[in-house]
Amino acid sequence: MNKRVQAWALIVAMTAFFTGPSRAEEDVSLLKDMTSVIALLGLPCGQVVSVKRLGDNDHIASCQDGNRYRVFLNPEGRVVAQKQ
């Protein structure tokens, strides 16, 4: 019984160890992506500090300077950043 508990503890620890960083990496890359998009569109922002996913290709990005933008892909295939 003791061995089983140990084995499970190891499995849980390993899972947390491997899935944790990849999730964080994904979040960081999305923040960078949103920061780049807003900068490319010439809008004031600084860095994006948080992103809320509204749907597929539709996000709300909150900036360091307090600005918030809805960044989405319109039907024409253009990325649009709408100030909220």
Added chain:
Amino acid sequence: MSDSSVESRAEEKLMPVTRIFELLFVLLLTASCVWMERKPPQTGAPEGEAVAVEPSMSRPAGQSVPKTDSPDAKTLAKVSASPVPAEQTRKKENATPGLGKPGVPPLDLTALETRLKETKAIGVFTKITLKNQVDDLLDQFRAYYQGRSKISLAELRQSYDMLLLKVLSLLQDGDPSLARMVVASREAIWGILADPAKFATL
């Protein structure tokens, strides 16, 4: 003494050894993760190497970029030597202004496009935004050649340089070899854009 008590004693003796193995395993995993994080992204370029972007406004249109003996030139040659479908080859033939001239690296638009699409240094939304801006610039060129626009070629050059700088700023940290490839192709691409006959083949 019963068999079970002998077994449990043996287990007790082995317990510290198994703990050491577990600890070693976790340490090895941590070390491998740290090593993976330290690994430079996708390229053979030295870490922290900066990409020099020279101002090109003073250079006349169509003038070639001087040849370098950098490893990039070899990479470019390798990429150019890779097999491509017939249609792409035809496109490539149209888009090789420097080919045949000594000291001019060959421009492979298809390879450049593929690498830009595949690079992980730029996020998906950023890639789409960049593509939108490239399309806008191409529309401006089209309007210029059709006489529908008041924008001059110098202004178009400025827009082109600005767009290229944006691409380079996005690439220089995450994919320096691709950034150098873009820098090397800068004048060759401008050579195509600034020539109405070549532009029409795009």
